[in-house]
Amino acid sequence: MTTNGNPVLRVEDLSVAFKTKHGYAEAVRGLSYDVMPGESVAIVGESGSGKSVNALALLGLLPRTARITGSALFEGEELIGMDPDTLRKIRGRRISMIFQDPMTAFNPVFTIGNQIAEIITIHDSSVSDNEATKRATDLLDLVGIPHPERRVHQYPHEYSGGMRQRAMIAMAIANSPTLLIADEPTTALDVTIQAQVMETLAAAQEETGAAMVLITHDLGLVAGVADRVQVMYGGRIFERAETRELFYNPINPYTRGLIQSIPRLNEERGVRLNPIPGNPPSIIRMPKGCAFSSRCEFRTQVCMDQPAELEPVTDGHWSRCHNTATLPPVDDPRLIPGGAGR
Amino acid sequence: MLAYALRRILQAIPIILLATVIAFFAVTWANGDPRARLATCTTCDESAYDRIVELYELDKPTYQRYVSWLGDVVTGDLGISTSQGERPVNEIFWERFRNTLLLALPAFVIVAVLSLVLSVYQAIKQYSFGDYALSAFSYFGLSMPTFFFGLVLQAIVIQLNNSFGWKFFWTQGLHDENFKELIASITLPVLTLVLISVAGETRFGRASMLEIKNSEYIRTARAKGLSERRVVFRHMLRNALIPLVTIWALDFAALLSGAVITESVFSWPGLGRMLLDGIFATDLDVVMAVVTALSIMAVLFNLFADLLYGVLDPRIRLD
Amino acid sequence: MTDLAAPEKEAVTPVVDIGEVEGLSEKPESFGRQAWDRFRRHKVAIAGAVMLVLIILLFIFAPMFTPYAPDEPNVLERNQGPSLNHPFGTDDLGRDLMARVFTGGRVSLLIAFVVSLLATTLGTLLGAIAGYLGGFTDTAVSQVINLFLAVPLLPVLLVFAVRFGSNPISVALLLSLFLWIRAARVVRGQFLTLKSMEFVQAARAMGAKPMRIIGRHVLPNTLGPILVEATLLAGLAIILESTLSFLGLGVKPPDTSLGVLVDEAKGFITDRPTRILIPGSMITLIVLSINFLGDGLRDALDPTSRVGD
Numbered sequence: 028m029t030t031n032g033n034p035v036l037r038v039e040d041l042s043v044a045f046k047t048k049h050g051y052a053e054a055v056r057g058l059s060y061d062v063m064p065g066e067s068v069a070i071v072g073e074s075g076s077g078k079s080v081n082a083l084a085l086l087g088l089l090p091r092t093a094r095i096t097g098s099a100l101f102e103g104e105e106l107i108g109m110d111p112d113t114l115r116k117i118r119g120r121r122i123s124m125i126f127q128d129p130m131t132a133f134n135p136v137f138t139i140g141n142q143i144a145e146i147i148t149i150h151d152s153s154v155s156d157n158e159a160t161k162r163a164t165d166l167l168d169l170v171g172i173p174h175p176e177r178r179v180h181q182y183p184h185e186y187s188g189g190m191r192q193r194a195m196i197a198m199a200i201a202n203s204p205t206l207l208i209a210d211e212p213t214t215a216l217d218v219t220i221q222a223q224v225m226e227t228l229a230a231a232q233e234e235t236g237a238a239m240v241l242i243t244h245d246l247g248l249v250a251g252v253a254d255r256v257q258v259m260y261g262g263r264i265f266e267r268a269e270t271r272e273l274f275y276n277p278i279n280p281y282t283r284g285l286i287q288s289i290p291r292l293n294e295e296r297g298v299r300l301n302p303i304p305g306n307p308p309s310i311i312r313m314p315k316g317c318a319f320s321s322r323c324e325f326r327t328q329v330c331m332d333q334p335a336e337l338e339p340v341t342d343g344h345w346s347r348c349h350n351t352a353t354l355p356p357v358d359d360p361r362l363i364p365g366g367a368g369r
Numbered sequence: 370m371l372a373y374a375l376r377r378i379l380q381a382i383p384i385i386l387l388a389t390v391i392a393f394f395a396v397t398w399a400n401g402d403p404r405a406r407l408a409t410c411t412t413c414d415e416s417a418y419d420r421i422v423e424l425y426e427l428d429k430p431t432y433q434r435y436v437s438w439l440g441d442v443v444t445g446d447l448g449i450s451t452s453q454g455e456r457p458v459n460e461i462f463w464e465r466f467r468n469t470l471l472l473a474l475p476a477f478v479i480v481a482v483l484s485l486v487l488s489v490y491q492a493i494k495q496y497s498f499g500d501y502a503l504s505a506f507s508y509f510g511l512s513m514p515t516f517f518f519g520l521v522l523q524a525i526v527i528q529l530n531n532s533f534g535w536k537f538f539w540t541q542g543l544h545d546e547n548f549k550e551l552i553a554s555i556t557l558p559v560l561t562l563v564l565i566s567v568a569g570e571t572r573f574g575r576a577s578m579l580e581i582k583n584s585e586y587i588r589t590a591r592a593k594g595l596s597e598r599r600v601v602f603r604h605m606l607r608n609a610l611i612p613l614v615t616i617w618a619l620d621f622a623a624l625l626s627g628a629v630i631t632e633s634v635f636s637w638p639g640l641g642r643m644l645l646d647g648i649f650a651t652d653l654d655v656v657m658a659v660v661t662a663l664s665i666m667a668v669l670f671n672l673f674a675d676l677l678y679g680v681l682d683p684r685i686r687l688d
Numbered sequence: 689m690t691d692l693a694a695p696e697k698e699a700v701t702p703v704v705d706i707g708e709v710e711g712l713s714e715k716p717e718s719f720g721r722q723a724w725d726r727f728r729r730h731k732v733a734i735a736g737a738v739m740l741v742l743i744i745l746l747f748i749f750a751p752m753f754t755p756y757a758p759d760e761p762n763v764l765e766r767n768q769g770p771s772l773n774h775p776f777g778t779d780d781l782g783r784d785l786m787a788r789v790f791t792g793g794r795v796s797l798l799i800a801f802v803v804s805l806l807a808t809t810l811g812t813l814l815g816a817i818a819g820y821l822g823g824f825t826d827t828a829v830s831q832v833i834n835l836f837l838a839v840p841l842l843p844v845l846l847v848f849a850v851r852f853g854s855n856p857i858s859v860a861l862l863l864s865l866f867l868w869i870r871a872a873r874v875v876r877g878q879f880l881t882l883k884s885m886e887f888v889q890a891a892r893a894m895g896a897k898p899m900r901i902i903g904r905h906v907l908p909n910t911l912g913p914i915l916v917e918a919t920l921l922a923g924l925a926i927i928l929e930s931t932l933s934f935l936g937l938g939v940k941p942p943d944t945s946l947g948v949l950v951d952e953a954k955g956f957i958t959d960r961p962t963r964i965l966i967p968g969s970m971i972t973l974i975v976l977s978i979n980f981l982g983d984g985l986r987d988a989l990d991p992t993s994r995v996g997d
Contacts, residue, residue: 521964528961
């Protein structure tokens with residue numbers, strides 16, 4: 028449901044590097060993407076691909092040692108290099124973030140209600156504490172927490188993991204932000220809870236009409252939720268397409284590898300999983316050529332020598348590969364869309 | 370929580386009893402017989418000898434004497450001092466206890482405030498010049514024996530006093546004629562106690578604050594758009610208080626028993642001097658009073674620390 | 689964590705999701721090699737080690753620096769300040785203070801070494817037995833540990849010291865008697881943790897004998913913390929020894945130690961403050977070096993550690 032008009036978020040040529048004793052380690056390298064109003068964009072990648080660093084960079088939550096260059100326009104305002112106080116007023120109000128581990132993301136010494144109320148009163152001083160707590164209760168109700176009027180006065184350790192993540196979602200939408208960034212929102216949860224929390228997240232997004240950036244390593248998770256998917260590897264986008272298109276017609280060898288390594292229940296017996304061999308490259312020793320070249324079964328000499336560019340293949344479908352034209356067609360029966368909960 | 374506290378106190382009683390048993394036997398056994406001292410005393414006569422024997426029940430075996438000492442203590446009678454003109458130990462004890470509190474209380478307050486402020490500062494300004502300077506300072510505080518620091522302070526003030534011909538601070542003894550004199554006499558010993566405690570606590574506090582600073586819920590707090598001030602003073606500090614308050618409680622007990630050294634350096638008539646004098650004079654009831662009191666203090670403040678932990682940390686339930 | 693150490697630590701990016709920076713990890717190196725690398729970069733620890741070695745060498749070769757015997761009085765040169773003849777001055781009997789500081793320092797270091805060795809060995813044995821056997825043994829050892837922890841160390845130590853303290857060996861034995869619990873606690877805790885770890889359980893499931901499990905799996909992992917504890921214990925021993933001696937309850941003349949030297953100089957604080965300053969600074973310097981070394985070892989051997997108690 029791509030909407031026309033101006034994007035909520037336009038990231039252009041964003042790079043993030045960390046100073047290490049071996050020089051700068053580039054976690055994000057020249058990243059560019061748009062997020063349209065109300066749209067869900069998934070960023071998929073393995074750990075170390077730079078997907079989370081990108082989000083933290085937008086919100087100014089990286090340590091000062093990080094070197095951030097490029098541009099990120101949020102509703103027309105430049106976030107990179109923005110005055111910290113102005114950026115602070117955007118955080119939690121117009122852009123909200125949901126973190127991976129709900130066990131550690133809540134402050135253990137304050138009640139859940141207190142922490143949700145805080146995000147409301149901090150951005151709108153006209154709201155009284157009582158009102159804010161009342162609204163926190165309503166929000167907990169909205170994300171499906173039973174007995175919210177009792178739960179609102181409980182501490183994080185009294186919540187289960189799934190409930191905490193719901194509470195985190197409630198906190199994120201408390202100020203009706205225009206952009207939600209969910210960083211691995213279900214990774215720390217039990218598989219049985221993941222689907223429920225994803226539904227809650229989708230419902231919360233619907234409720235507020237916010238655009239969403241969903242960051243995950245789990246390609247199976249995005250199928251039912253995201254409108255568009257971009258696959259990141261080694262700090263760069265390797266493929267970008269609408270979700271259905273990406274699943275039905277993955278172009279990039281890395282994406283194909285990712286999809287082939289998803290296990291499925293309705294699998295014919297005897298079909299083996301097909302993991303990608305090797306490990307992601309170290310971000311302090313990026314290969315000279317294409318970052319994926321060392322693991323790619325289709326690599327040619329040019330892959331080793333120079334990095335590939337992200338190029339449009341069909342309308343709205345981009346891929347970063349030297350060999351797009353010569354890759355074999357997609358015929359693996361495995362390459363069919365999966366459900367939301369894997 | 371009351372039930373928990375009661376149970377803990379009940380559990381502590383055998384520990385305290387065992388401590389007193391060990392101390393009692395150690396003193397009687399290690400220091401020998403007070404009669405031996407009397408035997409070498411040329412001015413004492415036979416009747417004094419008999420009285421001491423009776424007073425201390427020296428004709429009975431040690432365990433019986435312990436039981437009878439314990440019976441007296443439970444009824445609030447700490448015994449009689451042999452070295453201080455047969456004064457009741459109760460009388461000496463409370464006077465000395467007050468004097469020790471004169472040092473320990475101000476030192477405690479200063480240490481608490483200072484360690485809190487410094488740990489917050491060091492954690493926020495990590496790797497700054499101030500952070501390094503304070504870390505270096507804590508290293509010195511932890512490596513310098515208390516008596517040496519006390520003597521250095523004393524030496525400096527003596528030189529100052531002499532070269533200006535005017536008394537800034539007292540370097541010896543307790544002077545409580547008026548408030549000004551009192552302040553002038555507690556300053557150096559309190560400063561000594563402060564330096565020794567604040568070094569360790571700041572190191573500990575800084576580590577706790579840093580751990581909290583790098584925790585995920587602080588990132589969440591920032592992501593919520595809280596001001597840096599609110600992140601530090603509400604979210605970080607409230608969490609840092611949990612370990613710090615516990616350390617403070619333990620430290621207070623340590624200040625009381627650690628005052629032995631400071632009191633010795635500054636000739637301060639407190640519990641520590643009382644203990645030392647008692648040890649040197651083989652004054653059993655005096656030594657036992659101090660050791661028992663300090664053991665009870667240590668146990669009580671240990672319990673107090675745990676209770677505070679339960680109050681401050683909602684994750685802990687004491688029952 | 690002793691962040692006095694190295695500014696390189698700035699490179700670590702704490703707020704970043706570890707998973708995201710995992711790419712930073714390089715080819716795995718052996719634990720010993722990593723530990724040595726971390727230790728070597730720990731400038732403060734290196735400084736501590738170097739300082740300690742220098743001090744020890746100084747004490748050992750002390751007689752080469754001074755022609756005077758430590759216990760040789762000279763009525764003509766009493767209470768002198770530092771001079772070319774007597775760089776540290778002389779005491780009230782005219783004995784050369786440099787010779788005395790070196791001799792006293794040797795005694796203090798010796799006591800520290802013995803205490804560290806004895807208390808660590810005893811604590812390690814008892815802690816390991818308690819941690820490994822569990823059950824009644826563990827309860828018994830833990831109760832003794834609790835007793836020691838509940839009772840204020842210094843007052844009880846003083847009560848015992850009046851009888852025991854007198855020569856360096858008895859002071860060392862007394863301190864060991866009180867300090868073994870620290871090592872025992874560390875080792876017992878390590879054993880309990882390691883016992884529940886999967887690799888030890890796996891070894892046990894495969895039928896490895898208890899001694900083999902301890903020898904091959906548990907001890908190597910416990911060695912680091914024991915080493916750190918032994919080092920820091922040496923520092924604590926020096927402080928306690930000098931404190932006891934200063935109070936007149938530790939080493940007593942004619943034996944001497946750094947604490948005894950300060951005690952002897954107490955009465956001369958107005959006229960000859962250097963007599964206090966020199967041995968006192970020596971104590972501080974030794975303990976400082978030991979603490980630097982200990983913290984460096986801790987950081988090197990256990991990268992997750994932050995600060996000791």
